[in-house]
Amino acid sequence: MAKDKRVEQITDMDEDFAQWFTDVVKKAGLIDYSGTKGFFIVRPYAYALWENIQSVLDARFKELGHENVSMPLLIPESLLQKEKDHVEGFAPEVAWVTHGGSEELSERLCIRPTSETLFCDHWSNVLESWRDLPMLYNQWCSVLRWEKTTRPFLRHREFMWQEGHTLHETAQEAEAETQQMLNVYAELCEDYLAMPVIKGRKTEKEKFAGAVATYTIECMMHDKKALQGGTSHYFGDGFARAFDIQFSDRSNNLSYPHQTSWGLSTRTIGGLIMTHGDNNGLNLPPRIAPTQIIVIPIAAHKEGVLDKAEELVMRLKKAGIRVKSDTSDQSPGWKFAEYEMKGVPLRIEIGPKDIEKGQCMAVMRFSGEKVPVDLSQLEDKASELLDVIQKSLYQRAKDNLTSNTRSAKTLSEVKAIIEGQGGLVNTMWCGSLECEMKMKEDAGVTSRCIPFEQERVGDVCAICEKPSDTMVVWGVAY
């Protein structure tokens, strides 16, 4: 019965992955389309996922000394234009406010696409001495980019994110901050979202508008395409010079501070869905799941069943597990399918026969495996199974990444791999924009990053055949 239900509900992921994705976000109650074109409604179940991501990151940010602030939503056009590369990168895709109430504004204001210019403007007012440094700020907010085509989670005109912005006395400190925050993102992805990552530096072509260097974590989706999980930028003192941010240094001279910014958005939820989901719907790693265990009474009308189900919920709750029961009048089959669709990692079934035997049945969402659990060991066994699920999801994603990352020596090899198996391809690269463009044109892939973990997969650039010491990873990306 659960089987039939699913088939009705969502497209087979192997037939049409894009449609499968859209079906899942709708059917699992994550997203609704809104009357504002290109804008999505983040429904409670998706928002709860975002809150769990926020709570992991916010705690880490604060441990590392960062403070939250709130900057204006709107940026005057003249302010956006202060840093040349930055405005070139963002001006074409911002939304413009031209009227306030019934009056036309003397200067139009854009809705922030990111807030570097606002932080810089603030710092130019408040920074005085080296004693004020570092300034370690973060902002939780939404930003707008006027995308032509949109998709749930992956490309919204408005999306929620956090943007960290920091100022430092020295280039070295700022570089260290950039790396540190990239590692925080990597920990979130690997330890909570069960998404293995490749850490690396973006090429000049792919870096953030205005940055000296952009670092990234790249993840692989179930369809072997890449998704950027979060980025961390080192700005040097470029913005500081453009915005005239100076401080009296330890020798009492005026100096320009060094700057970073780093962001992670609700796109990560798109990645989570496409990494672990299957034809039954979502598949959530326990450490991030809003509900870790769903308790479902079987033959709920029989005496004692509902009470027992409630007792299990109370016991698991007390053990610190996020648990719910569904005692509605829907059939067990309907409920199984519903919570599989929602990706609840573990289902516990409890019926009259189980109660007689002093046990319940635990069913792992990711494998369908059924494990009878002695009620006397409920809490320990449940925690153990949640751990198993967390590790298994990570391992499965890691296997997908490893087995679909290949090396190639020539552009035509890359092309053959992408057209054949897909996935990521490592090659040596001379570092030229020309070769990067040619790879895109001929093989349809972009550079994902220059991985920190370099291998020597050849001696020459796969495109121009000049001697090369740098390995880059290529792929088709969301």
Add this chain to the structure above:
Amino acid sequence: MAKDKRVEQITDMDEDFAQWFTDVVKKAGLIDYSGTKGFFIVRPYAYALWENIQSVLDARFKELGHENVSMPLLIPESLLQKEKDHVEGFAPEVAWVTHGGSEELSERLCIRPTSETLFCDHWSNVLESWRDLPMLYNQWCSVLRWEKTTRPFLRHREFMWQEGHTLHETAQEAEAETQQMLNVYAELCEDYLAMPVIKGRKTEKEKFAGAVATYTIECMMHDKKALQGGTSHYFGDGFARAFDIQFSDRSNNLSYPHQTSWGLSTRTIGGLIMTHGDNNGLNLPPRIAPTQIIVIPIAAHKEGVLDKAEELVMRLKKAGIRVKSDTSDQSPGWKFAEYEMKGVPLRIEIGPKDIEKGQCMAVMRFSGEKVPVDLSQLEDKASELLDVIQKSLYQRAKDNLTSNTRSAKTLSEVKAIIEGQGGLVNTMWCGSLECEMKMKEDAGVTSRCIPFEQERVGDVCAICEKPSDTMVVWGVAY
């Protein structure tokens, strides 16, 4: 020394309360002015206050079954116009987006001044049956209203708030929700912010655009003016009819649901400052203060002092107290003034003589009272003093409210009170808009609310002298 410092820094509150307020928000590091006119930067110390407010409210909302969601920032003009009263109330003060990227939009979009229309549009898509009800949603976000004049916290063009939006099967349930959420706001104000409130219903003139009834909590500031602390609205089924939101009810007929919304904003922080602050700066109730205790080493260069200060911090932290130390090279006098300005409720001084005697000195911010504390009793005594401070601040504010709320029988009595002592004035009122307008014109006060706790302060309307059973409270409001 601390004394001199203060005098330099802020205006005397009894000379110029408005300037005192502006000085405090700047000097305590709460707010910075931004390059976007009418928009303010909420700096880390103010944001930490907001986070504490959020954490109290968010936990209560969730306990009561509410879920967080995120709705679009922008509203198409046609959607805003669906409910007639609502659009009349808000259209004159919204900001309009007319261009996305380089293209002019075919329909202009306003930045949300509030999100009733967006929630209604969503509900008209997702609501099906009585089984889906109630829908209990909340959104943490910022909204925009194009105010002509702005002041930190009190009137921003953009302000942060939460907006709850709920749908119910029956009018009775929706009315109960409206009252319940007003009580949640009252608890926040009284139990955490130490701000006593008057609960009541707004008059027809003062209610929210599109509401059947608006309930409010009204607070009294140090200067005896009123500040609205939060509002809760009952909509009946007016929006549901305008947006065609229907559900199959228990008899399988199509019915319109009943709706509420309720909001509380960063304005509350303005209220907190103006309720408890004094000529030394902020004065924060311990239950909401980002830092509850500041530990200041005296003669920090002497052996053992810094270690001892750090030991006290660790002990207090372990006891669950939000505590920091200031071990910088500034003088103790500078530090005293600094943390008084920041309103940290309790200061602990520890120097060589204290260590010798096995004690420290606790100084209460609100009274300046010094209490020697035996180090063996540090945690208990600190908690006790924080409780005393919390209660004392509440009591002082309560006394201010009580002693400055008067009754009057005639308009000229009201006028005399307002021109003399100020504060709030209770009178009987016939309920007519005409009398309400006349009161405003002649005595310069607006109706704050019709208090739930009614008294019979006369037999006839103070304005028209018609027989009247309703007491209303009047005042000058922020």
